[in-house]
Amino acid sequence: MIGRRGRRSACAAVLLVVAGIACGRGGTAPLTELQRVRSGNVDVVLLSPNDALRHEKDTFFIELRSTSGGALIDGGTLRVNASMSMSGVPMFGTVDVKRTDVAGRYEATAYLGMAGRWRLTVEWDGAAEPGSASFSASVL
Secondary structure: OOOHHHHHHHHHHHHHHHHHHHHHHOOOOOOEEEEEEEEOOEEEEEEEOOOOEOOEEEEEEEEEEEOOOOOEOOOOOEEEEEEEEEOOEEEEEEEEEEEOOOOOEEEEEEEEOOOEEEEEEEEEOOOOOOEEEEEEEEEO
């Protein structure tokens, strides 16, 4: 027979397992739309789990959406270039982009060396008409 202490320990263990499953179900933090730029029939949406992009290493998301209806559009391969103008001398960042499980949503891992105003240029070549769009993003 299990004593009072054993039942409490068992209940605590069950609650921890249930909480762990529930927390893991969402997968990512809620995303905030930082900026939206239109290019032809495509809205390019910059999303982040933070209220702004962060300097050094940061992860954010890019979505391609139809301007009529807002449905996600598969953009094929996405490329992102990052640059910052400093007294006429450009500084470049690196941005690696990979597809997510959701067609039209891409995960970007960036290294932007310092805070300030960065220009992000997104290019795509997929099912959506090939195109590009640029953001002027504040990086904290």
